[in-house]
Amino acid sequence: MLPNERKILLSAKKGNVKAFEMIYEEYVPQIFRFVFLKTGNREVAEDLTSETMIKFWRYLQSNEIHRDSAGPILYRIARNLVTDLYRRQEVPAMDLDEAMLEKVFRKEPTLLEKMMLKEEMKEVMNGVKCLKEEYQEIIIMRFVEDLSNQEISEITGKKLGTVRVLSHRALKSLITVLDKKKEKKPVRDIRRPVGGIRTKWKDSLHGPRKISEN
Amino acid sequence: MSDKLILQLEALKSLQPEAEWVKNDKEKLLCLISASCAYRAEEKSRWKRWESAFSNLWPAHLAAVFGALVLILTSGTLTVAASQSSLPGEPLYPVKRASERMALAVASEEEKPKLEIEQAGRRLEEIAELTQKTSDAAQHEKVAELMSEYESQLSSANDRLTKLNQAKAGKDVAKLAATAQVVTTQSDKYTEVLKKTTDTMPEAVKAKVSENVADAKVTSEKVNVEAMKVVADAHGTPEVTDEEMQMATRRLAKIDEATEALKLRAMSLNGCEAGAKVYLAKDLEKKYALKPNSGDCVLGGTAEERYRTVSSIKEQLEEVRIKLRDKDLKGALVVISTALQRTEDLTKELNADEEAKQKAAEEAARAAEEAKAKEKETGTLGRE
Numbered sequence: 150m151l152p153n154e155r156k157i158l159l160s161a162k163k164g165n166v167k168a169f170e171m172i173y174e175e176y177v178p179q180i181f182r183f184v185f186l187k188t189g190n191r192e193v194a195e196d197l198t199s200e201t202m203i204k205f206w207r208y209l210q211s212n213e214i215h216r217d218s219a220g221p222i223l224y225r226i227a228r229n230l231v232t233d234l235y236r237r238q239e240v241p242a243m244d245l246d247e248a249m250l251e252k253v254f255r256k257e258p259t260l261l262e263k264m265m266l267k268e269e270m271k272e273v274m275n276g277v278k279c280l281k282e283e284y285q286e287i288i289i290m291r292f293v294e295d296l297s298n299q300e301i302s303e304i305t306g307k308k309l310g311t312v313r314v315l316s317h318r319a320l321k322s323l324i325t326v327l328d329k330k331k332e333k334k335p336v337r338d339i340r341r342p343v344g345g346i347r348t349k350w351k352d353s354l355h356g357p358r359k360i361s362e363n
Numbered sequence: 364m365s366d367k368l369i370l371q372l373e374a375l376k377s378l379q380p381e382a383e384w385v386k387n388d389k390e391k392l393l394c395l396i397s398a399s400c401a402y403r404a405e406e407k408s409r410w411k412r413w414e415s416a417f418s419n420l421w422p423a424h425l426a427a428v429f430g431a432l433v434l435i436l437t438s439g440t441l442t443v444a445a446s447q448s449s450l451p452g453e454p455l456y457p458v459k460r461a462s463e464r465m466a467l468a469v470a471s472e473e474e475k476p477k478l479e480i481e482q483a484g485r486r487l488e489e490i491a492e493l494t495q496k497t498s499d500a501a502q503h504e505k506v507a508e509l510m511s512e513y514e515s516q517l518s519s520a521n522d523r524l525t526k527l528n529q530a531k532a533g534k535d536v537a538k539l540a541a542t543a544q545v546v547t548t549q550s551d552k553y554t555e556v557l558k559k560t561t562d563t564m565p566e567a568v569k570a571k572v573s574e575n576v577a578d579a580k581v582t583s584e585k586v587n588v589e590a591m592k593v594v595a596d597a598h599g600t601p602e603v604t605d606e607e608m609q610m611a612t613r614r615l616a617k618i619d620e621a622t623e624a625l626k627l628r629a630m631s632l633n634g635c636e637a638g639a640k641v642y643l644a645k646d647l648e649k650k651y652a653l654k655p656n657s658g659d660c661v662l663g664g665t666a667e668e669r670y671r672t673v674s675s676i677k678e679q680l681e682e683v684r685i686k687l688r689d690k691d692l693k694g695a696l697v698v699i700s701t702a703l704q705r706t707e708d709l710t711k712e713l714n715a716d717e718e719a720k721q722k723a724a725e726e727a728a729r730a731a732e733e734a735k736a737k738e739k740e741t742g743t744l745g746r747e
Binding site for chain 1: 365368369371372373374375376378379380384385388389391392393395396397
């Protein structure tokens with residue numbers, strides 16, 4: 150989110166191109182990631198991102214702006230576009246090959262990103278794609294983009310409590326999927342590991358690990 | 364597990380759109396936006412300027428009406444005059460066409476065919492001028508368009524003449540005959556001009572517009588024959604002038620030429636070359652004595668059908684020749700016009716056939732390419 154984003158939004162509404170450019174630069178990477186993680190196809194992600202921005206401009210021109218941030222509107226537009234895509238049954242092919250990953254990942258990664266292996270990231274991405282729609286979105290918004298529960302509830306139109314519950318479930322579901330893929334073992338209940346060490350038992354009896362809220 | 368996963372998910376933030384794409388897309392979008400903004404701003408300011416200029420004299424709308432009137436009265440005739448020498452693609456060309464349509468709308472029914480023929484003549488002039496300009500890249504498109512315009516104007520003149528000839532009651536017969544006379548002489552001239560123009564066209568353009576030219580040729584003949592019929596009807600059967608006989612003979616020669624071209628096209632449907640001896644598949648079945656040599660051409664299927672149609676049109680032309688010898692101009696004209704109609708239909712059929720053939724060839728090429736790609740793929744898989 151930009152500092153003073155509401156002012157920038159209002160100025161863009163009046164036709165200030167510079168203001169719109171600021172919003173574009175801030176949000177395009179996020180929207181691209183969102184669409185890319187949902188569709189797994191770079192070209193489709195580029196097209197839909199571009200379309201999202203055009204639609205957002207039209208929205209700005211024809212609607213009153215009551216929000217402080219462009220994020221929720223943008224995500225909502227992108228979400229609808231992806232849904233439309235699937236409704237038209239034009240499911241894009243996944244293109245997660247090496248050359249593509251080279252293109253998509255940041256040129257100068259942060260320390261954290263350096264620590265992660267590309268191979269693992271790919272697995273995670275594939276795992277996210279396997280989740281159901283609702284969980285996918287929550288995972289991307291909550292854990293990749295670090296949006297607050299409040300923001301997610303605005304975008305998805307779900308209640309705050311529901312979002313909180315969903316984010317736990319989504320993460321759990323992702324872990325299950327990844328486990329299944331990695332070890333090729335039958336799915337097990339995370340809270341009741343069979344034959345683990347005692348400490349693990351204890352840990353898991355307290356329910357799933359809390360996820361920090363910030 | 365979940366801690367590590369959360370870190371991994373966070374690291375997915377390094378997914379980024381390509382910088383190059385972002386730059387291009389942003390430019391495109393901003394350009395789109397600023398254009399729409401600029402447009403709106405301009406609209407407002409233009410209106411304001413008008414308002415301020417006239418507000419202290421008259422109400423704004425009165426000023427606009429007055430201004431428009433002045434513009435029309437002073438510049439209308441000048442613009443139309445200037446537009447008469449314009450070519451397609453030039454700014455004044457639409458004015459030229461509009462003025463033509465206007466003239467056509469106010470003319471009397473009997474004179475309309477004459478006007479249309481004159482306008483078709485202008486299309487021919489435009490084609491000639493356009494083909495002399497070699498620099499134009501989209502030249503052939505414009506020529507093709509003009510050619511079909513020419514054709515449609517001729518055929519509309521043709522329809523008008525037919526209608527007028529059928530319902531002569533209450534029409535000025537002398538005027539109609541005069542019109543038809545002009546139409547015959549003009550369209551006779553046009554066939555020559557059209558031939559010369561197509562001969563001087565650059566090869567590339569010629570190849571592109573050949574279909575339109577063939578259509579236009581047939582329509583020219585049709586309108587000519589129709590007009591001749593009108594003339595013959597008007598002044599009664601007994602006296603047939605030499606000029607009319609000559610004209611009819613020329614028509615005959617032209618149609619003969621056209622059918623010859625159609626024959627070649629029918630042959631090329633089966634891949635036969637011009638000048639080869641032609642055998643028809645059904646004849647071969649019936650008559651065992653016929654034995655084609657290796658260089659000869661055997662026509663079957665649609666090609667055979669088309670070839671047979673050409674032959675029967677040629678028989679009709681023979682009939683016309685006999686009628687002309689007996690100085691039966693009216694009878695000859697009737698047969699000529701049916702022959703022409705059949706020629707036109709055959710041209711259309713051949714166009715469709717050739718198109719279908721081309722499409723089939725393209726499809727076959729694509730299938731072969733796909734098969735090749737598949738073979739390659741399986742080859743590489745095998746190596747792996």
